[in-house]
Amino acid sequence: MSTLDAKKIEEAEALLGQTASAANEYAKAGMYFKAASAYRSAKSFDKSKDCFLKAIDCYENNKSWFHAAKSYEQIILLAKETDQLPEVENYANRACCLYQQHGSPEAAAAALDKAAKMTESKHPELALGFYKRALAVVSIAESTHQAAEFASKVSRILVRLKKYEEASKALKKEISLNLQTKSFGQVGRLVVALILVQLTLQDFSDAKKTFKKWGSRCDPQEVNTLQNLLQAFDDEDAELAAKMLASPFIRHMDVEYALLSKDVPLPQGSGQMPKNGGDNAGN
Template sequence: MISTKKIEEGQELIRQAEKSLKTSLLKWRPDYEVAADEYQKAATCFRLAKSYDQCKDCFHKAADCHKQARSWFHAAKCYEQIILILKETNNLTQVEEFANRACHLYQQHGSPESAASALDKAAKVLEANSPEAALRLYQHAIEVVMNEDSTRQAAEYASKISRLMVKLGMYDQAADALRREIGLNQQTESYGAIGRLAVVLVLVQLARGDNVAAEKAFKEWGNCCDVQEVQTLEMLLQAFDDEDPDAAKQALASPFIRSMDVEYSRLARDLPLPKASYKSPNAGNPAPSAGDSAPPTIEDDMEEGGLC
């Protein structure tokens, strides 16, 4: 009964919105602001009635009216409301599209923080089921804040990009992303964060199978690591150099590695261990015993009639 009443209320608000958009001899211009307000009220009614398609349609029409009135900020807010409806109905295919639309309108309004925030919130919605789309939104967000010289905010988005790339197994790109993140943390003098990122970069390089790059990363950034991090990395790199899987396993079991962000602790858990080098049972070439026959020498062959 309540749903029916709300739907009827919403339909009446739509009629009022459409009336505001009509022109006549005495009314030359549509009243976009009034129409947008009526459409938004109608969207709320349909949402309460759980008529989500009608709700989404009304928010879309409200956004169009706000754009006609050059009210970019309020139009963007309508697109963000559509994203919430898509999340509520678990219909995520259009989330990225509406997030980018909202971002563009916030930028037009001169609100880069709101633009980046819209991308960030949408990426969180997508991260579990569509991580590739979430990654694109985070990458867009970092571009937005970098244009505003917001280094600290950029570092936060860079962190999300690095973690997501590791989660997706994109180790080549993750290594580049981590170096970029380290660079941003250098600008803010966040040396503790750089030390932790150095550990992750070493793990990523080992996951790529590039032990030389892993050692180079440690030499370059190890001075930002704390004592426990340094000792663990030294032990880990030595284990890979010695092809000692047991020592590598011991290093990767370090408590601080297990307490890292979940994507990085999983990387450490699943890191392929070095394979112990094979030693031949005849290693060392022991001298033949007295009973063994020595191979013939050239002189012996010549005494028996030459080499022919």
């Protein structure tokens, strides 16, 4: 143990020794919080977590919901440092509840967003749950711009997880939110993404309905790409469909949708290849 770590542990133990004489629950919570921070600096993570939990109990006894939520966020950071990411779910949801109880929906959504970003790489299903809850929180608060941002994250993870039925519904919601905020520049790309999802589901009828409903919101390049793509499926022209799916416009979309384009089943015309093989299609 380094000299600095030893000093931090000594500092933490001194603070714990003062908790019995604290003037009130709020003061005691502050001592536990400082002790937890000192233990964390000394990499004594179990003791740090224990002190944060004791601080939370004191804050809740004092009805200091905001500070209790902040303490939960510190435990979430500990989970990241100790690579115990599955523990994040419980603490992030508790932090969210306390922020909402305090009347701070923005802080609640921000806590969920941090937890989602922390877990998205290794635990995308966990991150999806955080983004969905964050979307619900900001929707209740009628923050449409924020809702659109979280809806985008939900849609992308659903596509990455190949949950296409759910992704189709999520993209429709995302389009609706962007129309409400008059973010028309975003809508065209989302229409393309939704049609790719619907074609992956082999729901050509819905893909045509989507283009008919929202195609007027697309820019000329998007319209041209979608018209040719849908015509290829209508004509059962696998070669043209593969060419359109491999077009630079689609390949330069957000990564989830660019990758999705390689999985779209091609129309099965006479003698045509049944699947979009990526390298074989359009190269």
